[in-house]
Amino acid sequence: MTDPISRDAALNAALSLVAGTRATGRIEDARASVIVDVSGLDEADHAPLEDAVRRAAAMVDGVDTVRVALTSQRQKRVTIAVGSGKGGVGKSTVSANLAIALHQAGRRVGLVDADIYGPSQPRLMGVADLKPTAHNKVLNPVQTPFGVPLLSMGMLVTADQAIAWRGPMAAGALTQMMDANWGAADTLVMDLPPGTGDVQLTMIQKYRPTGAVIVSTPQDLALIDARRAIDLFVKAGVPIIGLIENMAGYVCPSCGEVSDPFGTGGAEAAAKELGLPFLGRIPLDMRVRVASDAGQPPVTGNGPEAVAFKQIAGHVAGWIEGQA
Numbered sequence: 001m002t003d004p005i006s007r008d009a010a011l012n013a014a015l016s017l018v019a020g021t022r023a024t025g026r027i028e029d030a031r032a033s034v035i036v037d038v039s040g041l042d043e044a045d046h047a048p049l050e051d052a053v054r055r056a057a058a059m060v061d062g063v064d065t066v067r068v069a070l071t072s073q074r075q076k077r078v079t080i081a082v083g084s085g086k087g088g089v090g091k092s093t094v095s096a097n098l099a100i101a102l103h104q105a106g107r108r109v110g111l112v113d114a115d116i117y118g119p120s121q122p123r124l125m126g127v128a129d130l131k132p133t134a135h136n137k138v139l140n141p142v143q144t145p146f147g148v149p150l151l152s153m154g155m156l157v158t159a160d161q162a163i164a165w166r167g168p169m170a171a172g173a174l175t176q177m178m179d180a181n182w183g184a185a186d187t188l189v190m191d192l193p194p195g196t197g198d199v200q201l202t203m204i205q206k207y208r209p210t211g212a213v214i215v216s217t218p219q220d221l222a223l224i225d226a227r228r229a230i231d232l233f234v235k236a237g238v239p240i241i242g243l244i245e246n247m248a249g250y251v252c253p254s255c256g257e258v259s260d261p262f263g264t265g266g267a268e269a270a271a272k273e274l275g276l277p278f279l280g281r282i283p284l285d286m287r288v289r290v291a292s293d294a295g296q297p298p299v300t301g302n303g304p305e306a307v308a309f310k311q312i313a314g315h316v317a318g319w320i321e322g323q324a
Contacts, residue, residue, distance in 0.1 A: 085225025
């Protein structure tokens with residue numbers, strides 16, 4: 001009679017050829033029992049992997065029947081909230097470019113446009129005409145040209161339609177997007193609406209972010225509101241990854257002279273005063289506006305504005321690794 005250990009070894013050798021270390025099995029009498037770990041795989045990949053495992057096990061000498069069980073460990077996903085105390089500071093542009101830069105750095109990133117009342121990510125990410133699908137009432141994010149899947153209210157309502165929703169409806173929309181099929185994504189970047197209202201409270205209470213990034217322009221009025229956003233996260237126990245100063249410095253395309261219409265250094269000074277990291281500044285540059293309107297986030301280029309976004313993403317990635 002064949003040694004049971006040898007039979008199990010033959011089975012696991014066959015499984016490793018099609019599933020690597022994801023599948024392990026044993027043989028009892030003429031039945032092979034196989035456990036397959038599908039953690040981190042998209043749901044669409046489960047059935048093909050199960051079929052390959054089943055065929056491999058059936059080819060092993062002495063196996064007449066095959067039983068396969070799929071198992072999955074709940075993935076711990078990093079969630080980065082990008083917030084601001086007020087609108088008009090470029091928070092959505094920062095969120096899009098941060099998500100892409102983190103993807104470029106090797107992370108599996110998804111982008112949630114939680115700015116329910118002013119969704120702009122479909123335009124920024126070049127997918128304004130695409131709609132998400134759903135399976136068993138669970139949304140499937142739209143794939144973008146930059147390797148970052150996206151969900152946004154802008155994909156779920158008619159273009160130019162006013163989203164006049166009360167808090168519970170907005171919170172329900174956020175829940176649908178956060179509970180979507182994000183597959184193997186290990187990081188979600190959440191573009192929050194400005195202020196400290198219902199959507200922010202729902203997100204913090206139900207989907208506590210791993211950390212928060214605060215975006216502000218340099219002038220005092222913007223920083224006053226940025227401090228309120230910081231206070232909300234601090235009171236909720238959400239770590240502040242750092243502050244970003246956007247629209248900092250304008251270079252005249254004709255003469256090259258640098259001016260500061262919104263001031264400069266305000267966010268950096270506020271970060272120092274509050275004992276928070278300063279992640280970097282992004283220039284007020286026509287190229288950022290033109291590229292963003294065209295659905296080509298500046299970080300995908302090679303100009304100085306791309307360097308600024310990548311440096312900021314490097315700080316955020318370093319913070320994430322430090323948490324791990």
